[in-house]
Amino acid sequence: MNQSSEQIILSVIVPCFNEEENLFPLCDRMLPVLRNCAVSYEIIFIDDGSIDGTASKIDQLSEKNPNIKGLIFSRNFGKELALAAGLRYASGRASVLIDADLQHPPEIIPEMLAKWKAGAKMVTAVRRDRTKDNFLRRWGSVFFYWIFNLIGEVKLNNSAGDYRLLDQRVVEILNNMPERARFSKGLFSWIGFNPETITFDVESRHTGNAKFNLLKLTVYSISSVVSFSVAPIRIWFLIGLSVLLICAIYAAIITIEVFFYGIEQPGYVTTIILIILFGGIQMLSLGIFGEYIGRILLEVKGRPQFIVAEKLGFPDKDNDSDRNGIC
Numbered sequence: 001m002n003q004s005s006e007q008i009i010l011s012v013i014v015p016c017f018n019e020e021e022n023l024f025p026l027c028d029r030m031l032p033v034l035r036n037c038a039v040s041y042e043i044i045f046i047d048d049g050s051i052d053g054t055a056s057k058i059d060q061l062s063e064k065n066p067n068i069k070g071l072i073f074s075r076n077f078g079k080e081l082a083l084a085a086g087l088r089y090a091s092g093r094a095s096v097l098i099d100a101d102l103q104h105p106p107e108i109i110p111e112m113l114a115k116w117k118a119g120a121k122m123v124t125a126v127r128r129d130r131t132k133d134n135f136l137r138r139w140g141s142v143f144f145y146w147i148f149n150l151i152g153e154v155k156l157n158n159s160a161g162d163y164r165l166l167d168q169r170v171v172e173i174l175n176n177m178p179e180r181a182r183f184s185k186g187l188f189s190w191i192g193f194n195p196e197t198i199t200f201d202v203e204s205r206h207t208g209n210a211k212f213n214l215l216k217l218t219v220y221s222i223s224s225v226v227s228f229s230v231a232p233i234r235i236w237f238l239i240g241l242s243v244l245l246i247c248a249i250y251a252a253i254i255t256i257e258v259f260f261y262g263i264e265q266p267g268y269v270t271t272i273i274l275i276i277l278f279g280g281i282q283m284l285s286l287g288i289f290g291e292y293i294g295r296i297l298l299e300v301k302g303r304p305q306f307i308v309a310e311k312l313g314f315p316d317k318d319n320d321s322d323r324n325g326i327c
């Protein structure tokens with residue numbers, strides 16, 4: 001059934017980076033679920049600069065099923081911007097964000113839809129447990145969420161990821177957020193609307209490896225904290241102030257000692273330790289400020305968030321002027 005002429009109720013947005021082996025199995029599982037929902041739907045795959053056959057798999061799927069569409073990025077822009085592109089091109093009254101590797105079971109989409117029909121503006125799928133994560137990732141994430149919730153301007157749930165349903169109103173709000181360095185989980189929480197939650201068991205990746213290694217996750221975590229908090233700068237101001245006070249007291253003590261007992265011998269170790277300590281503190285503070293300045297530079301340049309090289313399955317007359325990407 002070609003639905004291009006009727007109002008689409010549900011858009012399913014799937015970011016893909018080198019997922020050629022997963023797209024057919026995903027559709028095999030998801031299409032029956034969507035058909036059972038008895039609503040008009042579209043699936044938008046975003047090929048985030050894959051170097052395998054992901055784009056051609058999307059092409060084949062969209063040839064076979066007119067409800068399947070594709071956005072092919074000109075290069076890898078990262079999952080966050082792939083999601084942003086999907087939301088900008090989604091025309092459904094609700095949108096579901098789902099991973100391509102089948103870690104997110106599509107069978108819970110009807111439950112999300114039911115909550116949305118009952119009035120929820122956002123439905124978040126929360127993982128029942130994180131035992132499938134390896135040790136480093138599990139404890140790294142506990143540490144990240146602890147820091148984020150301590151100093152971030154919004155609170156996050158450690159077990160909630162990007163698998164969620166968003167009402168069109170929420171999608172419009174997100175589409176009007178121009179920031180390039182995006183941290184969706186933070187943005188969802190910032191928007192509010194009291195999300196409803198449902199629980200699910202996260203599955204193992206169908207094939208392939210996770211694209212986020214520890215280094216990428218660390219950089220992403222730092223960037224996320226910087227996006228949602230200026231506390232590091234404030235904390236650094238307090239540390240600077242404390243060090244200054246301690247130094248002032250120490251200087252006073254030394255001055256008095258010199259005045260009464262003359263110059264003490266030699267003090268080499270103390271001098272070296274102090275040089276290293278203050279050198280380290282200054283480098284660290286430069287690094288923290290640098291993170292924020294770098295962020296300002298990225299945003300003021302005002303480049304498009306992503307570049308869509310090719311669109312598959314979208315109507316030809318589709319107008320891109322308001323999509324904040326380049327086609």
Ligand code: UDP
Nearest residue numbers: 015016017048078079082099100210211212
């Ligand atoms: N992904 C993407 N661009 C990237 C990295 C990942 O679109 O640069 C997609 C990926 O294809 C998958 C989803 O984001 O659909 C989640 O990625 P992954 O499974 O590697 O992450 P994890 O499950 O470890 O969070």
Ligand code: MG
Nearest residue numbers: 099101103205
């Ligand atoms: Mg995954």
